[in-house]
Structures are given as C-alpha cells and as structure tokens.
Amino acid sequence: MYKITHSLLSSWQYATSEDAREGAFDDFLCTLRGEPFEPTEAMLKGRRFEEAVNRLVADGAPPIEDNDAVVDIAKIVQGGAPQVRGEKGLLINGQKFLLVGVADYLKAGTIYDIKRTSRYEYGKYQDSTQHPAYFELFPASAFVYLIFDGYRVYQETYYRADTPSIEQTIIQFIDFLRASDLMPDYIEHWSVSDEV
C-alpha cells in the first residue's frame, strides 16, 4: 500500500504547471523522496499566521501581528476540532493507497483550511487537490478556505456535490511517476504496511 497526501499531489501539480517557479520540480523531488528542504519565507509566514489563530482559539492568546485577520478567522473556527487527522484506504486500478490528511479545523460538517498568501485572486483554490482529497477523508459537506492576503480575509467555499473525486488526480500522478521513472522513488519512500 502506498501513502498519498494532498501535499504530495499539490507539489507535483505545481511543479508540472506552466507557472511553476524555478526550483519547484526540485522541491517536488524532495517531497517525493522525503528529503527535508528549507521552508520559504512564505511558508514560514503561513505557519506563523496559522499558529496565531490556533493560539487565540485554544488559549485566547492575543495575536502579535495581523490582529484583525487572526480574530476574524478565529471567530469562524472557534468551537471546532483543530488539527484533525484523517486516513482512508483507497483501491484505485487494483492498487491500494492510504490517503492521509490533517484538517486545520473540523466543525459540524465543514472543513476549514487557513491560508496565508501574498497575492489572492478569487478562484485561487479552484484547482487545488486539497478539497477533493479532504472530502474523501471526512464526512463533510463543505470545505471553506479561509484566506488572508495581508490586507483582508476572503472565503472560498466548495461543496461535496460540486467537487470531482480525487481518484482521477491520483491516477494521473501515478501515470506521471511511471512515465518519468520516478515510481521506484515513490515505492521506496511512500510504502506503508497494509495493516495501518
């Protein structure tokens, strides 16, 4: 059985897209091979922002920066369960996969994911692999991206009924790995016991 995550699919999707920045394919290879890589400033900013929301929700700790946005998002996710891990076995074309993901917040049938981005344009997450993957993991009817671009908070909502299955993306990913001779790397680093 092979483990698969939205982060891996997303890294591959971005690395093979036309607007990929230089080095994106190397980052994907690092993710595929389980090698650590230096987080970018944008990633660190994102983590700091999410941690500020989590601290406010959990302990009422006031944010140090981006106060209004942190408070706005905390109000939305308050009462939900933070960092909920989901796992689900999938059988695709005879191959077993273990889909794994962690929801930032899960609350009454809705998955919330916090994004800190430097530039936002509506529909940014339309092609993301995250909501299709997470709809597979959790019995939620809606997935809400809570986005902060440094100025204001936006919401992008996707519904289960409108969301394609993650299966097709996984098939394309495996086809790509086979065509690029990267399947051995995937097998080496992402194989997990069937008993998980």
Added chain:
Amino acid sequence: MITKPAEMDFSQKKYVMIIAGAPGLGKTTLALSAPNPFLFDVDNGIERVSAEHRCVTSNVQKYEELLADMQSPEYNAAETIVIDTGGSLVQLMKDWAKKQDKRAATNGMAMFGVIKQEFDRLTYQIRNVDKKNTVIVFHTTEQSKGDNIQVRLSCEGSSKDIVWTPADFGAYMFIENGKRKLGFSPTEEYFAKGSYGVHGVWDVPDLSGGKKNDFLTNLFAQAGESLVNELDVYAKDREAYAAAMEEGNAILASIKDAETATAAVPALRDMSHALTSKDELVGKLRSACKELGLTWDKGAKAYVQNNA
C-alpha cells in the same frame, strides 16, 4: 444574540448574486428578473433591454450621484438592487476615490485600495443595512492557465475578489447548442458558486411571446424553500451532532491517565455519531492524549504513558 438552529428564521433572507458572461447574452434582462428590481445602469445598457422588461433605473455620470439615488423613494421601495456592471462601477468610483484620499489622487494602488474598501461598504449597505437582494453583473475576460482558457470577471483592481465571499450565487452565463445556460458550479473553464440546492447548469428561459421575466424571482423562492427544507433535514443532523458532541465531550472530560484514555476509545467508537462528530472527537482525543504524554501502543491496543 445567540440563536439555536431550530429557532433560525430565513424567511426574510436576502440574496447576493453575481452574473457573469460575454456581452449580448441578456445578462441585464436576467438580472432584472429578480424581485422588484432597481437598476444602477452604470454601463448604459438599459436601452438594450426590451421595453417590457425594464425597471426603475438610475443613470449616473458620477459616483456621488449614485450615492444620492440610494436615498430616493424608488430605491427604498425596491427589493433587489442590480448593479450593471461591477466593472463599470469601479471605473465610476475612480474620480470619487481620488477625492477621498490624498495618496489615491496620485497613486493608482492607493486609489484601487479606496475603491475596494468602498465597493465592500456599498455592497454591505445594500445587503445588510438596506436589506435588499443584490445582483451584480460582470462582463468576462479570458486568461490562459496551462492548456486551459479560464473565464474571469472583467474588473480593474481587486474589487472582483471581494464580491465572492458574501455572494450566495455566482453564475456564469454561456451558450450551449444555441441555448442560454447558467453555470452555478465551478468548472475548469469558469469559477462559479451555488448554494441552497442551486448547483450545476440551469437553462435560461426564452422570453419570446411575452413570457414573464421572473427567472431569478423563482430561483430565489426555490432557494428559500431549499433553505427551509435543508434546515429541517439539517436540524435533525445538527441535533444528533450536538448530542454526540455533548456525549463525546463528557467522555473526553473523563480522561485523566492512560487507563481512562484507553477506555475512551471504544466509548467514542461505539456511540452514535452525526456529521463530523466522530472525526472531531477522535481529533480531540488525540490532542488530549498528547497533552497527557500518552501514546497509542498498537500491540497492546492501549494508551501508555510515554515515560512509563
């Protein structure tokens, strides 16, 4: 004010809708099919609407005139405010914005910042203060993304990004096999937004032969019914969810050590769940165990103290 789900009343709900599409498809006429509309014709398009489908219209040359018309009895009497188009409204706001802020007078970015803020305020006022439906019409523009061409709202600056958050519906209008269609679900080609049972692609009725222009009136009514029905169905789920969370939280509250944590596992597994209660409670169980320094021993099928 705290309201329980069973006590929620959506009968007076007002809707916010975006209609986007190429010129000449009949977007304005469609927008005017909403209940008792008042049109801000910023794009000077009312003459292209058949006479029988026109409504009270404000034609303005300056944004200040638009704000003044929002004080009129005609505006107050309307149930729906149609802005045609959102892109032209942003253009109209430019001169006004330059007068509001010294930096906006000389700096384009600052000017669009003021416009974005005002666009947000204006739509908030129509929706939440004046309590009217809002329909904003947009032309579209195409952009390439990989091998695909994506259709996006045509609007200078980033005001187009803020209209989606409060929108209940965002529909893309297009022609397929000679018929006009409205897409409410996002696709690779366009972004869209549906809710309250309104999803997928809908046919736009042909208005020839004097047919009544009431598509959006019916759509809003249908959405209202779905909202009530959804509430009935969801109320049961919510009730079961609330009960499950209460029961589950009581189990979690009993966790003090490895023994009580282990006992909580079958208790959480075997109880009745609804919506995402199981995943939420299991998530909370894991967090609680982590805080207590407990880890799951697969062999023993029990939680054990990390330093034990």
